[in-house]
Amino acid sequence: MAGLQCPLRLYNDVYRRDLATPWSDTQQAIFDRGTAIGELAQQRYPGGVLVGFKPWERAPAIAATRKLLDDPAVPAIYEAAIEHRGVFVRVDVLVRNGDGWDLVEVKASTQAEKEVFQLDAAIQYWVLTGAGLKIHRAGVLVLNRDYVYPGGEYDLSALFRLGDATEFCRDMHGQIDQQVDEFHRLLARENPPEIGIGDHCFSPYECPYYAHCSEGMALPRNPIDHLYRLNGRRREALQDLGVESIDDIPADFELTAIQERIRQAVVSGQPWQSPDLARALAEAQWPLHHLDFEAWQPALPPYPGMRPFQAIPFQFSLHVEQADGKLVHHEYLHEESSDPRRPLAEALLEAMGETGSIVVYSSYERTMLNALARDLPDLADPLLALADRLWDLLPVVRNHYYHPDFQGSFSIKRVLPALVPDAGWGELEIADGQAAALAYEQALASNDAVYRDSTFENLKAYCQQDTLAMVGLLGALRGLCEAG
Ligand code: SF4
Structure with missing residues (x-):
């Protein structure tokens, strides 16, 4: 898979692994999530036997797999280790099917048809069939986005969905054959291939060698x-x-x-400023309610009524700003493992009052309010009434102002420092939404009260900064209009 993304990535993976940037906590959390889903998926094929061993213990893992393949009493093998022409794979699940096997590749996703996943299965199919196994079917097992968790134990047959990849695997066989030959020639070279950085460094996956490959590169000033x-x-x-x-x-x-x-x-x-900026800003009605949600997106639905990967808001920050400059802060953070949606929605409704625009930066808060209204039908009317009061500052900035320091981005993290140089997130422990979701998930899973409390304080500081950023940004834009 590395070689298909970039021959240099494969070369580095084989010979120069130390050049890779270590995975960030967020990336590691994504891998851990994949591992947890893989383990749960194994239970869908009961009676199977796990082939253990460390990733580098290839020979014993292959020998153990051979034994299990030959034992007709084994209905399934988890993490089967097989090698063919120098390509070594660990197959998530091999399921005995008559005189052959079915190959199951598990992905922490809802998109079984994604080409990169099917390709992953196709390489395994190529190895397995090359090693002499009869494979009847190959599939990509993903989470079923239509599954609504009723509570209790997960119904694994409904939670997962198996997308068929058999035909794709068969069609790719010849191509993989040629590709493997090419990779062997590449790896026989003394020097790495010369490949420049480009879009391929981020697709289909972020390459861990990017820092190395881009080091010392002279970037043009103001790149296109x-x-x-x-x-x-x-x-x-x-x-x-x-x-x-x-x-x-x-x-x-x-x-x-x-x-x-x-x-x-x-x-x-x-900077470029539209003559209509002041008019656009005047559309927001006082008092201004600057609102920001934080949410996490667990792969497995933790609460009844939820689906895989459904976003769950667990926190909000609200700064209510009066026309005379008076500012009052409200916030909510759900500090326990129960479902946060109802208490969060009730706290929000209480803090919002009846009048004034709700200032947001992006359509995310609208999505969250609509989802809360759907999930809490008895609160749907007042929640949808809040959605009607939303006023999005992002399109106002995008359509009416540009500063060269935005560097092509209208993200508030880029826009705010250009207009309010002292403001920002630099001093905070948590500095972006992904980190906030990860910190929240880890704090909930921890039994360490001190760690939990300090994480919750960091989360409050971060979310509060997000709404203060909107107050500061709007103030700076009003100042520009007054000055102009
Ligand atoms: S950073 Fe880009 S060029 Fe370098 S190895 Fe990775 S994909 Fe290849």
Whole structure:
């Protein structure tokens, strides 16, 4: 799989693993989640036997697998270890099926049809059949996004969905054959292949060698990547013209309206401001309720009525700002393992009052409010009434202001420091939403009261900063209009 993404990645994986950047806590948490789902998926095939051993203990793992394959009393093998022509695989589940086997590749996802997953199964299929096994069916087992958890033990036959990949695996057989030959030739070389960084470094997976490969690279000033939503066609057209920097884009080159504004701001070194900014800001009604939710997205539904990967808001911060500048803060953080949705929704409704815009930055809070209204039917009317009061600051910024320091992004983490240089998240332990969700999940799972309390304090500080950022940003934009 590494070689299909990039030959250099494969070369590094085999010979220069030490060049990889260690996985971040968030990435590690994603891997751990995959492991946990894999273990649960094994229970869907009862009576199976696990082939243990450490990842590097290949020979004993292969020998143990051989024994299990030959034992007709074994209905399934978990983590079967097989090798063929130098390609070694651990198969999540092999299920005995008559005179052969079914191959099951487990993914912590809901998309069994994703090509990269099917490819993973196809490589295993190639190894297994090459090693002499008869494979009747190959499939990708994922979580079923339509499963609604009724509580109690999971019904594994309903929680998981098996997407068939047999035909894909068979079709890919010849291609994988050739690819493996090519990889052997690559790995026989003394020097690594020369490959430059590009989009392939992030697709289908983020490559752990990116820091190494990009080290010391001279990046152009104002790279064309800073053009908002630059599509492949325009990127290629610019590359064909030899243009790497926004400064060098020909004046007659066709850009979108936002991209053109970015170009003007970058070339002039001055922010761009629409004459309608003040009018757009005046649409927000006082008192302003600056609202931010934090949510986590567990793969396995923890509470009845939930589906796999459903987002669960566990925290909000709310700054209520009066026209005279008075600011009052409200917050809620669910500090226990029970379902946070109802207490959070009730606390929110109590803090919101009846009038004034609810200022948000992105459509996320609308999605959360609609989901809460769906899940708590008795509170649906007042929650949907809140959704009606939402006022999104993000499109206002996107359509009416651009500062060269935004670097092509309208994320509040990029926008705020450009307009309010002293503000930011730099000093905080938790500095983004993903880290917040991970910290929350880990705190809930911990029995260490001190760790839990300090994590909860960090979460409050982070979420509060998010709503303060909106207060600061809106104030800065109003200031620009008054000054202009
Ligand atoms: S960072 Fe990019 S070029 Fe370097 S090994 Fe990874 S995918 Fe290949």
